Amino acid sequence: MDRRTFLESIGRGAASVYLGARNLTAGTALTERLGVTSDEITADFEAALKFIREFGLRWVEVRNLWNSYVTESSLEECRKAKTLLDKYGVKLSVLDTALYKCNLPGTKTTRKDDYPYQEQEALLRRALERSEILGTRFIRIFSFWRVDSPETVFDRVVEHLQKACEIARASGRILLLENVGGATAETGAEAAQLLKAIPDLGLLWDPNNAYCAGERPCPDGYNHLDKKRIYHVHLRDAGRDPRTNRCEWRPVGKGDVDNVGLLRALLDGGFQGTLNLETHYQRPDKNKELATRESLKGLLQAIESV
Numbered sequence: 001m002d003r004r005t006f007l008e009s010i011g012r013g014a015a016s017v018y019l020g021a022r023n024l025t026a027g028t029a030l031t032e033r034l035g036v037t038s039d040e041i042t043a044d045f046e047a048a049l050k051f052i053r054e055f056g057l058r059w060v061e062v063r064n065l066w067n068s069y070v071t072e073s074s075l076e077e078c079r080k081a082k083t084l085l086d087k088y089g090v091k092l093s094v095l096d097t098a099l100y101k102c103n104l105p106g107t108k109t110t111r112k113d114d115y116p117y118q119e120q121e122a123l124l125r126r127a128l129e130r131s132e133i134l135g136t137r138f139i140r141i142f143s144f145w146r147v148d149s150p151e152t153v154f155d156r157v158v159e160h161l162q163k164a165c166e167i168a169r170a171s172g173r174i175l176l177l178e179n180v181g182g183a184t185a186e187t188g189a190e191a192a193q194l195l196k197a198i199p200d201l202g203l204l205w206d207p208n209n210a211y212c213a214g215e216r217p218c219p220d221g222y223n224h225l226d227k228k229r230i231y232h233v234h235l236r237d238a239g240r241d242p243r244t245n246r247c248e249w250r251p252v253g254k255g256d257v258d259n260v261g262l263l264r265a266l267l268d269g270g271f272q273g274t275l276n277l278e279t280h281y282q283r284p285d286k287n288k289e290l291a292t293r294e295s296l297k298g299l300l301q302a303i304e305s306v
Helices: 003-031 045-054 075-088 117-134 154-170 188-197 207-212 217-224 259-268 288-304
Strands: 034-037 059-062 091-096 138-141 174-178 202-205 230-235 237-240 247-250 274-277
Touching: 003 259, 003 288, 034 045, 034 288, 045 059, 045 075, 045 288, 059 274, 075 117, 091 117, 091 274, 117 138, 117 154, 138 154, 138 202, 138 230, 154 174, 154 188, 174 188, 174 230, 188 202, 188 217, 207 217, 207 230, 207 237, 207 247, 217 259, 230 259, 259 288, 274 288
Parallel strands: 034 059, 034 274, 059 091, 091 138, 138 174, 174 202, 202 230, 230 274
Antiparallel strands: 237 247
């Protein structure tokens, strides 16, 4: 072997070691921030925490506690849940609510309110109280049901969300807007407009919801976002039915969403928040735990590839 060939072989070996170390470091950093929505595993909160710890994860997002939405759970149930969180060494990333998953007053859509408009402030107050017990600063909200011309109600949506942010801030909490189909903010670009108008608002970015709304989440949607305002990210996979073109949820790695690419973009953008598998995908037998297990394994494989 001549000197040049020898040096080139050393260079290739060093590059291989560097890339392997980078992948290990990146994968570890991402896995340490990864959790799962508990009721996507099972309604049994303790069983969900055991599942999470089985995979070495330490975060959970809570939408339902046992058989009720967390904002409807009793304070005693929340205290019981906090005891279980402490027992298993799991932290609550985000407390989910259906805040502003309703029609804006004076508008009509085909969608039914999760809670009537007049109950929204009480719903927020319940969320604040429960977030205190469960130990998180972050509360998930929405942006009202979408009207035919969202720009015509934009300022009114901003007014309502800003008021809610002020209430939350007084309690030391941050509201995180989730982009979701059927809402004023369906995509990353639309969420970015609300973030720009409301300085106190954070983002729960859902790339798959954006995909289903017709946006390429990464790089297109991601490039619109203020990276410092992304506190939490929902992960799963999605594709379109070739016959109907309707969006459908799939296990991670078996859809069209580039999870590896968006995870790399998050790392490169200095993301410091938490990640969460929100499975949604259903198996033919409707077994939620097995569906989440399948999707989580796919997600962990994606993380290893980052």
